[in-house]
Amino acid sequence: AQSVTQLGSHVSVSEGALVLLRCNYSSSVPPYLFWYVQYPNQGLQLLLKYTTGATLVKGINGFEAEFKKSETSFHLTKPSAHMSDAAEYFCAVSKAAGNKLTFGGGTRVLVKP
């Protein structure tokens, strides 16, 4: 079985500061990894994904994540937070063969002016 753990259900950052959201996974096979963002009153939107190849993945809105197999991690970062980054972020994992996604519990990001 696969699982995802997101450390910290709430993160508060100042505008312009680094955003770091932690995600650790467990998987018996090489994983596909995803980060989704959910803005208030909306569905989830894909930020970025890792399947194979380069372990540093760039996504939309200036976010990026690095797959570290040895640490079973896929942490999400953004160098400089904007007010518009206030949202809930979900990490997800799936097997590499058309399988369903398993989501983490989510991390809500608050951006302070």
Added chain:
Amino acid sequence: ETGVTQTPRHLVMGMTNKKSLKCEQHLGHNAMYWYKQSAKKPLELMFVYNFKEQTENNSVPSRFSPECPNSSHLFLHLHTLQPEDSALYLCASQGQLKVVSGANVLTFGAGSRLTVL
């Protein structure tokens, strides 16, 4: 516009009512999902359909009844719900594997916010 449309966006119903949630996608995807998102709880997978066939029912109570008449439409029929069923119900679709571009991406609708009185 994400390509997945859910209606209604908001629904208030009594415990004895019967209502339905609708999801529609025109992305050419073959798989469709229902998720339940409650406050302070992880996203819960409810049902999965592949090519109109139900492939997963995650121990969902029978008061929730899904229907998938074709690969573009998915319904969730609701009857005799309980207040604890109040939540955001998210529909998602998923295309076939494309190894190079990355598979398994789910495209979500905006959700239907359900309140059961």
